[in-house]
Amino acid sequence: MTTEYHSSNQERDIAYVVHPHTNFDTHEKIGPHILERGEGVYVIDDKGNRYIEGVSGLWCTSLGFSEQRLVDAATKQMSTLPFCQTFAHRSNRPAIELAEKLIEIAPVPMSKVLFQCSGSEANDTAIKLAWYHHRARGHDRKVKIIGRDRGYHGTGAATASVTGLPYYHVDFNIPFEWVLHTDCPNHYRFAQAGESEEAFATRLASNLEDMILREGPENIAAFFAEPVMGVGGVVVPPATYFEKIQAVLKRHDILLIADEVICGFGRTGTMWGCQSQGIQPDLITCAKAMSAAYLPISAVLISETVYESMKEQTKKIGGFAHGYTYGGHPVCAAVALETIKIYEERNILGQVQESGAYLRERLEEFANHSLVGDIRGVGLMQAIELVRNKETREQFNINQQVAGFVSKSAQDDGVIIRPVTGDTLAFAPPLIISRSEIDLIIGATAAALDKTEKWVSEQG
Secondary structure (H helix, E strand, O other): OOOOOOOOOOHHHHHHHHOOOHHHHHHHHHHOOOOEEEEEEEEEEEOEEEEOOOHHHOOOOOOOOOOHHHOOOOOHHOOOOOOOOOOOOOOHHHHHHHHHHHHOOOOOOEEEEEEEEEHHHHHHHHHHHHHHHHHHHOOOOEEEEEEOOOOOOOOOOHHHOOOHOOOOOOOOOOOOEEEEEEEOHHHHOOOOOOOOOHHHHHHHHHHHHHHHHHOOHHHHEEEEEEEOEEOOOOOOOOHOOOHHHHHHHOOOOEEEEEEEOOOOOOOOOOOOOOHHOOOOOEEEEEHHHHHOOOOOOOOOOOOHHHHHHHHHHHHOOOOOOOOOOOOOHHHHHHHHHHHHHHHHHOOOOHHHHHHHHHHHHHHHHOOOOOOOOEEEEEEEEEEHHHHHHOOOOEOHHHHHOOHHHHHHHHHHHEEOOOOOOOEEEEEOOOOOOOOOHHHHHHHHHHHHHHHHHHHHHOOO
16 A cells, blocks of 8 residues: 655645535545634634634634643643552542542532543533433333524534434434433524413423323433533523422422533532522533643532442442443543632633623624524623524524634634524633633624625625
């Protein structure tokens, strides 16, 4: 076999790298945007251009790109114990201390922690734990998992099935038959004419109960929910939504799994999204900002009730046959511990509350823009939904990719913002962002919206 050599990084990337969420044919024509380094909330590409990372990479670089304490924590741990697996009674100090810390700061009483490397792995694990719990209690038929339309829980075969975005299902032979989807709690987009948020929440809870009764409560294992939907459009549910949903789940012995992968560790202005939404989960999954994205680590927090079921089952069958090579990795755990210390010592939650309020205040300046239908969010997790018609809330044709045009225009001005579901622009900068940096985001967004307005008008 003859190896073809390529001179530039662009050529080498095209030749060898497969990129997620990418049209491969287009990629071979235009190539990658290559980043070389980061400073604070900025990333710098291989041509020296600087960009404010307005969505924290993928909602994860919570402390920006130059936190030396995290580099030092990783280096110190690498020099002492660079790896230790946690199978069959083996453990390490950073994993122990991190588990203890997570239980201490959990939004509701939790019992144990099981580590993984990514949010998808954590959510896949949570599905298996729900099944394990019910089987331990003799409820073998409790298998079905309920997700929500527009919910996002990862791209593994199981987690992509629970994800309520059809784009993630096409040609992958999913979703699996044991996955159900109920309503998205986006009042702006899905409320009936004149329907209040309270009435909307009541209707969605009623629809959920109807689904459970139709499928049979004895067949339903768990309900998955992000406290605030991320990829599905930055959807903040009505105030009483989770109260009503949880009442339904409790009536039918269905576990509530809170997917805190995006919301967790300060993004919403509280340590956990559950705290901002009044959620009392049985299992919590977390990742991303747990290590500020400096190293990959995730976890499932397990309630005492679920853990006791697990313990009895392992006693009965001889062991718990689940785990990952890098689960509880000592270097990743050490970095996560240091990350949480920084959140606490620097009052990052207080900063998010102030910065989030300021970001929202500035975004509200776009309320009268012809393209802006809705402005929503909480903390430093905000969004603008674009519409063709403000009065009717008519959406653009998906093939126009209007939010993508805004995003590209803003990037040309040095700000990265992300188009997500439903022509929605997500704003989720690092939690350390300053007011002046928020002003730069707003300036670039304003120019991008005006440029897009002209482009849309020209298209007719």
